[in-house]
Amino acid sequence: MSREITAKITAEIASEFAAEGTAKHTAEIITERATKDTTELVAKDTSALTQDRIRGCLIGGAVGDALGYPVEFLYYSQIIYHFGEKGITEYELDAQEGKAVISDDTQMTLFTAEGLLNSAGKETEKIPYEIYRSYLNWYQTQMGRQSPESGKGKASKANSGKANSRLMEIPELYVCRAPGSTCLSALSSGRMGDLEESINMSKGCGGIMRVAPAALYRKPDEAFTKKEIDLLGAQLAAITHGHPLGYIPAAVLAHIVSVGVYGGSRPGMGLADAVKEALETAQELFPESGFMPKLAALLDRAAELAGNEKEDIENICELGGGWVAEETLAIAVYCSIRYCDDFSKGVIAAVNHSGDSDSTGAVTGNILGAWLGLEGIEEKWLRDLELRELILEMADHLCTGCGC
Numbered sequence: 218m219s220r221e222i223t224a225k226i227t228a229e230i231a232s233e234f235a236a237e238g239t240a241k242h243t244a245e246i247i248t249e250r251a252t253k254d255t256t257e258l259v260a261k262d263t264s265a266l267t268q269d270r271i272r273g274c275l276i277g278g279a280v281g282d283a284l285g286y287p288v289e290f291l292y293y294s295q296i297i298y299h300f301g302e303k304g305i306t307e308y309e310l311d312a313q314e315g316k317a318v319i320s321d322d323t324q325m326t327l328f329t330a331e332g333l334l335n336s337a338g339k340e341t342e343k344i345p346y347e348i349y350r351s352y353l354n355w356y357q358t359q360m361g362r363q364s365p366e367s368g369k370g371k372a373s374k375a376n377s378g379k380a381n382s383r384l385m386e387i388p389e390l391y392v393c394r395a396p397g398s399t400c401l402s403a404l405s406s407g408r409m410g411d412l413e414e415s416i417n418m419s420k421g422c423g424g425i426m427r428v429a430p431a432a433l434y435r436k437p438d439e440a441f442t443k444k445e446i447d448l449l450g451a452q453l454a455a456i457t458h459g460h461p462l463g464y465i466p467a468a469v470l471a472h473i474v475s476v477g478v479y480g481g482s483r484p485g486m487g488l489a490d491a492v493k494e495a496l497e498t499a500q501e502l503f504p505e506s507g508f509m510p511k512l513a514a515l516l517d518r519a520a521e522l523a524g525n526e527k528e529d530i531e532n533i534c535e536l537g538g539g540w541v542a543e544e545t546l547a548i549a550v551y552c553s554i555r556y557c558d559d560f561s562k563g564v565i566a567a568v569n570h571s572g573d574s575d576s577t578g579a580v581t582g583n584i585l586g587a588w589l590g591l592e593g594i595e596e597k598w599l600r601d602l603e604l605r606e607l608i609l610e611m612a613d614h615l616c617t618g619c620g621c
């Protein structure tokens with residue numbers, strides 16, 4: 218594409234010079250200026266595209282979360298009873314706020330983003346600790362106090378000093394929207410879970426549903442590879458979820474989101490291939506895990522089901538309820554591949570089932586938003602979305618942080 222742009226610019230500059238009657242300008246000068254202009258133009262285009270996809274990922278996650286939150290605890294039959302045979306297809310606005318409210322999934326995603334921003338300039342190994350600090354801030358918003366064990370171990374250090382949190386100044390983030398009990402209990406323990414020392418044996422989806430910013434924070438390069446981004450996704454989930462199937466799916470999600478935003482190992486890589494590549498990287502990262510075959514089989518099945526003619530509800534039921542991380546990811550992979558060019562259809566399919574609708578909606582929204590960009594999300598989803606401006610602002614900070 219850049220060759221075509223160069224040719225166009227070269228012709229424009231040449232005719233400009235001809236009009237000025239400046240025949241003394243040589244072909245070399247014209248080519249040099251055209252190349253410089255093309256580089257600037259392509260960089261600007263790439264940067265705008267990256268920004269749009271980072272915004273799409275965060276807003277998309279929030280849309281799926283807000284659409285699914287009112288039906289999180291409803292069976293499919295109850296959803297159909299309340300919303301008609303197509304299920305919930307539009308926001309159910311909160312009676313008090315008049316908004317499509319976000320739940321703990323998006324609240325924690327924002328705190329992940331803030332922790333990443335606070336980690337700027339620090340060594341890679343210290344990033345998870347900064348996120349842990351940020352999650353302790355989230356804990357305070359939900360419980361109205363610091364973690365009871367905040368004086369112990371890593372929590373003591375993490376809680377000392379200034380909170381350094383703009384998010385803690387946002388009243389909406391103090392509202393409790395069914396915060397996950399595993400996240401709360403892990404953060405109240407005074408311990409920070411990591412890949413070496415499991416904090417518990419939970420594989421609930423509270424880990425994966427908040428880690429998408431791990432893939433947005435840095436453009437993968439030699440200094441910070443895609444594999445390291447995937448590892449970061451797993452590390453962030455492992456802060457509160459210690460079962461391998463609680464954190465390995467988070468690594469896979471980080472990879473899929475990163476490919477959507479920054480591109481894959483080869484041009485034009487599709488979503489199904491990105492999922493395969495993500496699984497290969499996860500296998501390299503966790504070669505000893507006996508849970509990899511189970512995860513790979515479930516995601517293969519999700520990709521396979523995405524191509525059949527059956528109803529979404531039938532396919533999604535086969536993948537599970539989405540309460541545990543590998544099922545959340547499988548449902549999101551299914552919906553994203555099946556509706557890879559239609560954000561609205563993807564998130565609607567993701568929330569209409571008997572399982573954890575807001576989290577399956579959030580993760581599907583993260584993936585489709587990263588791949589289609591904000592431009593691919595219908596305007597109607599932004600109109601009533603709670604904290605829309607804040608979410609966009611955080612996305613732009615992440616974008617600036619990644620240097621685009």
Ligand SMILES: [Mg+2]
Binds near residue numbers: 322575
């Ligand atoms: Mg939730």
